Amino acid sequence: MMTVLGCVVDRHNIWLVALAVLVCTTGSWVTVRLFMKSSATRGVQRLGWHMLTAVASGTAIWCTHFVAMLGFRPGVPVALDPAPTMLSLLLAVAGATPGFVLAGSKRLRWAPALGGAMVGLAICAMHYVGMMAYRVQGIVTWNRTYLVASVALAVVFSSLALHAALRVRNGTCRVAATGLLVMAIACLHFVGMTAFQVEPVLLPGNFSNPEAWQALGLAVGGVALVIVAAGLASYLIDDSLRTESLERLRRMAMTDSLTGLPNRASFSERLDRELYLADQAGGRVALVGMDLDRFKEINDLRGHAAGDEVLRELARRMSALLQEGEFVARQGGDEFIAIHRLGEQSRLLDFLARLESAFFTPIRLEGYEVIPGASLGVAVYPDDAQEKEALIGNTDLAMYRAKSDLVNVACFYEPSMDEVVRARRTLAGELRAALEFGQMDIHYQVQTAVSTGDIRGYEALLRWRHPERGYIPPSEFIPLAEESGLILQLGEWVLRTACAKAASWNPPYKVAVNLSAVQFVHADLVELVRSILDETGLQPDRLELELTESTIFMDKELSLRILRQIKQLGVGIALDDFGTGYSSLDTLRTFPFDKIKLDCTFVSELESSPQARAIVRAVLALGKSLDIPVLAEGIETHGQLALLNAEGCDEGQGYLLGRPIPLRQIVDQGDLVLSAAHEARMRVFPPEVMLAGRRVDGSDAMSAHP
Structure with a gap:
């Protein structure tokens, strides 16, 4: 026989005490982990974790108490009353639940300590109600000093345990909290059992069965470990699922959904x-x-x-x-x-x-x-x-x-690529300033009937004379404007200026304005055209908008819808640079253009290349069959003009017929006279005079190919 704090323990049943210690330690460790898990959740999920924590802790406490009691030998026959035994289990679980809920609350600074104290009181209630079920053949007395000490130790150590679980921010917080909770349970049991004193009163009959007590102790300990293991398993499963979910979310965040490649x-x-x-x-x-x-x-x-x-x-x-x-x-x-x-x-x-x-x-x-x-x-x-x-x-x-x-x-x-980029960025800034300070200008190139030389209209071409660099070709600054988004402002300025000038022309020639593909994507083009026509007073049939087929192919359905809306305004639509790019017959079939502009690359080879002549002849025949007039661009020699006339080309444009020049020079030549209140009448030079004055001599340094 041996004595532990006044309690006699049979050496043959010491393994029951060891089992109680195992249940107490394992249960306390699982309880701490479940409690820390509950503190990291919210709402209903937090309440569920608190209940699971209370079940695990209450079961561990109750089983620790009864397994240890089964190993305790008071020296007299003993028995257990079922009703108080079950009541003690309910008190352990029900009493611990509000304690864990309070301890997990973040509204009070001392909530963990207060909640821990409630858990300690629940442990005490379980222990002493359980002792009521412990029937002995003798007179039972209690030492009040040890009794009060057991309650105080249980409350203090439980309070410290939950405080450590939430407030201590280092790697030993779980170990410390587990140890403190074990101390709370152990102190209550062993100090409380020291307060328990029995004076034997032997009665005849077999009051207790030692073998049954050992079997009961084994069963209770096994059930306790199963319940504790279930709590631990739920923790591990939840942690595993959480980890898998986070990993799945991370993969989704780091992977392109379409291709499965990293993003x-x-x-x-x-x-x-x-x-x-x-x-x-x-x-x-x-x-x-x-x-x-x-x-x-x-x-x-x-x-x-x-x-x-x-x-x-x-x-x-x-x-x-x-x-x-x-x-x-x-x-x-x-x-x-x-x-x-x-x-x-x-x-x-x-x-x-x-x-x-x-x-x-x-x-x-x-x-x-x-x-x-x-x-x-x-x-x-x-x-x-x-x-x-x-x-x-x-x-x-x-x-x-x-x-x-x-x-x-x-x-x-x-490294030279950086220099090119810096130069382009500088030029883009200067282009923005050029528009703001009026450095941009519009030159006009005449479009005439090939057979008679009659003027049909003028194409408005944007020009930029840099104050330091001189003339900068459109092929350089137009792509830059498209990349920087400045093309929207430039395009609107050209359209508004050209329409305003053309409204005052007499005779009322047409004016053709080029549209950028960017304007189709980023601007309300239809409303812009309508508002400019209303603002300038230009008749819609005197405006012709030119666009390439590649512009349409950026979004064919949208582009064709916009073009139909523009055409409903009465504005003409010309297909520019035909013969290059897609040159899709389906585009001509889908949308009835008002004019086809044959690209200058075919006209330049017209006199020397049979293939070029065949292509030009085919395009002209296509235009006649579709009842769409064809304008040939880039006419520079009389031979080209004669061949086009012989093939039945409708209109022409090029250096031979007229270079792009400012509007004031056109007025001075007498091509058109601006309306003015003091002018009594309008005068126009005959077409033959106009053609006679336009020969390619290279003397016009201001001119450039459109």
């Missing part, structure tokens, strides 16, 4: 890691930007579903070709970007060759094949840039150069 965010994270590794090891990293060449054409001709399938197939190909140290991501739209950990230059060239093969191998889609093609730009860290953003920017510069290179698919970054 821009994933690329940025990977590039940071690769640059860090390169700095640590003294290595180099190649960045490859990729932009599809014919993706828009695929979308326009085959539909967006086909375009999506092309992107998916390219993603599969690039994923399959990747080797160690290589990474590819989708930037958005039809742009991709790749990272190559650079070792030997030959490996980089091999990587580029594999990428090129992926882009230029035909893709079969529902009975037809497409070759998307791509332009690749390469920049190397740290050779071409020392910072991440600069590296990405230089890669883009190399890619844009590749798009304009008709020979090379891939281009490497060169």
Whole structure:
């Protein structure tokens, strides 16, 4: 026999006490983990975790008490009363629940300590109600000092346990909270049992059965461990599900939904890691930007579903070709970007060759094949840039150069590209200032009937004379205006100015104004045209808007709808640069243009090339069959004019007939007279005089090809 705090324990039943210690420690550890889990949740979910915590703790406390009691030997026969025994279990669970709820509240500063005290009181209630079920053959007395001490220790240690679980912010908080909760339960039991004193009164009969008590102790301990294990399992399952959910959300956030490739965010994270590794090891990293060449054409001709399938197939190909140290991501739209950990230059060239093969191998889609093609730009860290953003920017510069290179698919970054970009940015700023300070001007080029020389109208052409650089050709500043978005302001200014000037012309010739593709996408073009006509007073049939077929193909359905609305205003529509680009007969069939403008490249070869003459003859015949007049651009010689006249061309435009010149020079030549209150009548020079005065002599330094 041995004595523990005044309690006699049979050496043969000491394993029951050990089992009680195991249940107490394990249950306390699970209780702390469940309580900390509940504090990290909200709403109904938090209440559910609190209840699960209370069930685990109450069961552990109750089982600890009764397993230890089953191992306790008071020296007299004993028995258990079922009713108080079950009541003690309910008190343990029901009393601990509000304690954990209060401890988890964030409204009170001392809520964990107060809630812990309530849990300690629940432990005390369970213990002493359970002792009421402990029947002995003797007279029971209680030592009040030990009794009060047991309650005080249980309350204090429980309060400290929950406070440590929530307030201590270090790696030992769980261990400390678990140890304190074990102390609360152990102190209550052993100090409380020291207060329990029995004076034997032996009665005849077999009052207790030791073997049954051992079996009961084993059963209670087993059930306790099962319940505690269930609580732990629920914690682990929830934690696992949470981890899986977070990982799934992370994958979704870092993956492109269409292609399954890493997205821009994933690329940025990977590039940071690769640059860090390169700095640590003294290595180099190649960045490859990729932009599809014919993706828009695929979308326009085959539909967006086909375009999506092309992107998916390219993603599969690039994923399959990747080797160690290589990474590819989708930037958005039809742009991709790749990272190559650079070792030997030959490996980089091999990587580029594999990428090129992926882009230029035909893709079969529902009975037809497409070759998307791509332009690749390469920049190397740290050779071409020392910072991440600069590296990405230089890669883009190399890619844009590749798009304009008709020979090379891939281009490497060169420092001179920065100079070009800086120059373009400077010119873009100066272009904005030119519009603001009135440096832009409109020149007009005459359009005449080929057979008679009669003036049919004038095309308004935007010109820019820089105060320092002199004349800057439209081929240089118009693309820059489109890239910067300034084309909207320029286009509106040209349209409003040309209409205002033409409203005062006499005779009332037509004025033709070119439209940019950007105006179709970003502006309410129909309302703009209507408001300018109302504002300037120009008759709608005197305005002709010119656009290329590539403009229509940016969004064919939208463009044709806009053109029909413009035509309903009474404004004419001319198809410019016909013979280049798509030259789709379906476009002529779908929309009844008022004029076809034959591109100047065919007219320039008219006298020397039989093929050019055949094409011109075919276009003129097409125009007559569709009842659409044809205007030939770029007429520079009398031979070209004669051939066009012989083929039945309707109208002509070019240096031979008149160069683009400012409006004041046209007025001075007498081509038209501006309306004025003091003028008694209007006078127009005969057409033959007009033609006679326009020969190509190269003397007009202000003129330029439109």
